[in-house]
Amino acid sequence: MPPRPASVSARSVDDYRDSIEQLLRPLAARVVEYVAVPEASGRQLAEDTRSPIDLPVFRNSAMDGYAVRAESVVVAPVTLPLTGVVAAGAPGRTPLPRGAAVKVMTGAPLPPGADCVIPVEDADAHGDKVTIGRGRHAGEFVREPGTDVRRGELLVAACTTLAPRHIAALAAVGLARVPVFAAVRAAVITTGDELVAAGSALRRGQIYNSNGIALAAALAANGVTVVSVAHSTDDPARFRTLLSAATSAADVVFTSGGVSKGDFEVVKEVLEPLGGEFGSVAMQPGGPQGSTVVDGVPVLSFPGNPVSTMVSFEVLARPILRRLVGLPEVDSYELPLRTAVPRSPAGKRQFLRGKLIRAQSGEPTASTRHPTAVELVSGPGSHLVASMAWADALVDVPAEVSALPAGAIVRVWSL
Known part of the structure; x- marks a missing residue:
C-alpha cells in the first residue's frame, strides 16, 4: 500500500483492491509454452488457433x-x-x-x-x-467436408481458458500441442506459534492450521498453480527462510497472520523494512492488510483469523486472479435478505456469510436457477470458520449502512 499518514482513516476496499491489481498486473505478461492437448484443460490459450484441416475431412x-x-x-x-x-x-x-x-x-x-x-x-x-x-x-x-470448420478458420480464440469442449475440437483437427500461457504460480506461508498440522494432538493454546490448506485450495480452484505451502513460527529468521524459498519459486506469495498490532507480528516485522506497507482496510472481517514486493515478487499478507483470511482472498485477490488466468467473473446478484442484519460496524464494509435460496419446483433444472433470496448462516465473527462451510455466498453490506431489515436488497457474491 502507498505510504499514508497514520492519522488517515482506513482505506476503502475498492481502493485497496485497485492497488493489489496494480501489483499483480505484471503477471499478465506470462511466457508462452507448448503443452500436449490432453494436458491443456484449464490452461489459457496464448494465440488464436486455426484448424489445419477441413472438418469433416471427407464426405x-x-x-x-x-x-x-x-x-x-x-x-x-x-x-x-x-x-x-x-x-x-x-x-x-x-x-x-x-x-x-x-x-x-x-x-x-x-x-x-x-x-x-x-x-x-x-x-x-x-x-x-x-x-x-x-x-x-x-x-x-x-x-460434407468443411461443414464443421474449414482449413484456416479460427477454431479457438487466444486467451480462451480451455474447457473439455475446446480440447475435443483441438483433438478432432489433429493438433497434438497448443501454445498456452505459463500458469500463475503461488506460494502460501502461514504464521503463528499456535498453529499445528491436522492429525497432531493439540496442547492447550494451540489450534489446527486451516489457513494454509484453505488458501491453497482457493488458489487451485481459481486457476492458480500452488507451488508450495509452508508454515512459519513467530521466529523472524524462520519466516525469512521460508519467504526466500517462496519468492524464488512463485509469481505471487500469500501469507496469513502476523500483520496486526500485537507483540508477535512476524510478517510485519520482516516485511516493513523491505518496503512493505501495512495498515487497515475498511472491511470486516479482514481489516489488517499488508502488501510488499520482495525480489520482484508481490507478497500479499492477510490477517490470520481463518474467516478473515478466506474473506480477504475472496474480496481482494480472487477477482483479479480469475481475470489473469482467463476465468469468468465471479457471479454476483442483488437479492433480498431473508435474515435481518441488526448491526454493522460504522464506516466498515461488512462481508457476511450467506446461503443462496433458489426457487423450488419439480423441474430438474430448479437447482440451477437464478437465486431468489439469501439468508445469513452465521454471525460476523472472524473465527467462525466451521459455519462458513454452510455458506455459498458473501453478503456485501456497504460501509455507510449500520443495519438492514429482512427483505432489504443486498449485493451478493458467489463463493
Whole structure:
C-alpha cells in the first residue's frame, strides 16, 4: 500500500483492491509454452488457433443406412441391388453404380457417385437387395467436408481458458500441442506459534492450521498453480527462510497472520523494512492488510483469523486472479435478505456469510436457477470458520449502512 499518514482513516476496499491489481498486473505478461492437448484443460490459450484441416475431412454418412444416388429413389418404394458394405475407417473408393445401393455405417466415407443416405429405418434389406420405403433428396444424411470448420478458420480464440469442449475440437483437427500461457504460480506461508498440522494432538493454546490448506485450495480452484505451502513460527529468521524459498519459486506469495498490532507480528516485522506497507482496510472481517514486493515478487499478507483470511482472498485477490488466468467473473446478484442484519460496524464494509435460496419446483433444472433470496448462516465473527462451510455466498453490506431489515436488497457474491 502507498505510504499514508497514520492519522488517515482506513482505506476503502475498492481502493485497496485497485492497488493489489496494480501489483499483480505484471503477471499478465506470462511466457508462452507448448503443452500436449490432453494436458491443456484449464490452461489459457496464448494465440488464436486455426484448424489445419477441413472438418469433416471427407464426405461421410451421418447415419447407419444405405448410400444411393438420389436419382435412384425419386420414385419409392423401390428395390435396388446391394453392392457391398462400407464401414467407418474404410477407404470407400469404389464408385457406386447407377441404380444400386451400398450399406454404410455412421462416419463411413461415401463412395463416389453416392449423394444421399437412406436410414436403416426406411429400408428393408433381404439378401443382396434392399427396398427403399421413401424417396430422399441429394444431400440428406450426408456430411460434407468443411461443414464443421474449414482449413484456416479460427477454431479457438487466444486467451480462451480451455474447457473439455475446446480440447475435443483441438483433438478432432489433429493438433497434438497448443501454445498456452505459463500458469500463475503461488506460494502460501502461514504464521503463528499456535498453529499445528491436522492429525497432531493439540496442547492447550494451540489450534489446527486451516489457513494454509484453505488458501491453497482457493488458489487451485481459481486457476492458480500452488507451488508450495509452508508454515512459519513467530521466529523472524524462520519466516525469512521460508519467504526466500517462496519468492524464488512463485509469481505471487500469500501469507496469513502476523500483520496486526500485537507483540508477535512476524510478517510485519520482516516485511516493513523491505518496503512493505501495512495498515487497515475498511472491511470486516479482514481489516489488517499488508502488501510488499520482495525480489520482484508481490507478497500479499492477510490477517490470520481463518474467516478473515478466506474473506480477504475472496474480496481482494480472487477477482483479479480469475481475470489473469482467463476465468469468468465471479457471479454476483442483488437479492433480498431473508435474515435481518441488526448491526454493522460504522464506516466498515461488512462481508457476511450467506446461503443462496433458489426457487423450488419439480423441474430438474430448479437447482440451477437464478437465486431468489439469501439468508445469513452465521454471525460476523472472524473465527467462525466451521459455519462458513454452510455458506455459498458473501453478503456485501456497504460501509455507510449500520443495519438492514429482512427483505432489504443486498449485493451478493458467489463463493
